[in-house]
Amino acid sequence: MAIMTSGGRSPKAAVVVSQRIIQEAHDAGLGPGDLLPPEKVMVEQYQIGRGTLREALRLLEFQGVITMKPGPRGGPVLQTPTASFLSGAFVLLMQLKNAPLRAIFEARLAIEPVITRVAAANISPEKLDDIAETIEQMRTELNGDRYVFLDANKKFHDIIAWSTDNPLLGYLADSLLEVTNNTIVGLDFPLARRKATLAAHEAIFRAMADRDAPASMAEMTEHIDEYLRYAEKKFPDVLNSVVRWDRTF
Structure with a gap:
């Protein structure tokens, strides 16, 4: 036709x-x-x-x-599409609405704990092993390569999102994380922040390994909320600035 x-x-x-x-x-x-x-x-x-x-x-x-x-x-x-296209679309729409970076963190705070709760009920032993590996990488690089630490941090969140067995939740979490990771807020990881992040990941992992969905959700909520409070103190102007498509991607 x-x-x-x-x-x-x-x-x-x-x-x-x-x-x-x-x-x-x-x-x-x-x-x-x-x-x-x-x-x-x-x-x-x-x-x-x-x-x-x-x-x-x-x-x-x-x-x-x-x-x-x-x-x-x-x-x-x-090819297998990545979340980059979705991330770019989000940022473009946010810029047109004059939405600040804070909105992305608030979206993560609303969505990722629920994702973690769903994942805790569905995650396989193999995926739990993968999460444990990211934690070990973070522990190894606690005083080492920042970018290896950041990569392990991203993988931790990625694995949890894709362990929901829901591709939409996987892409959604990936895209939001990609936006925050491409800002100074997402790249700022001094030693104290690394230690706090590692401890939070360990707590989330323990809850997920126990198949405790409510505890997993609570630990992820505290993890993201605590980081948002940290960012509000250190980068208030960045959080309140409009996300720009040309600068983020």
Whole structure:
């Protein structure tokens, strides 16, 4: 079935094509790493111009759904999207609403404890081992590499979010964490803060290992709330400043 346009490369047509590409790839059982049909094939398949197809592919590439593999055997390759696209959308919308960085921390305070409660009931022994590994990394780097410590900190929260078995909660937590991690508030980890973070993670882990959902939720609430209080004292101007799309991503 041809996609009709009203002259030129209609953005609406490109969106429709991009949606059909992903739907048909999903129906065909394709996944990350799989190559999509060549441009010539898709132009004929969707009965559209090359310009509209390329616009559709650029849209998918921007969203992190595909990457373009160069060379004679190249073409669009399916990828696993990250939370970066969602994070960028959040920041753009926040800037348009003149919303401060504080709003992101408040959203994390409202959402992450609930995520932790859900995860505590669903988490597998393997994921608990993964969480324990991040804690050990943080303990090892307590006086060491700040960026290794920060990476372990992010992994801790990521693992919990994805242990809910709910992809929406996983992407949501990832995107909010990515916004805060890309600010001075998220990068400020002196020794005292590292010790406090490590202790909080250990308490959350113990509650989750005991399958104590209410305690897990309470510990995560205290963890994020305590960090927000710290940030309010040290970075009040940053928390109250409008998040800018061009500076954060």
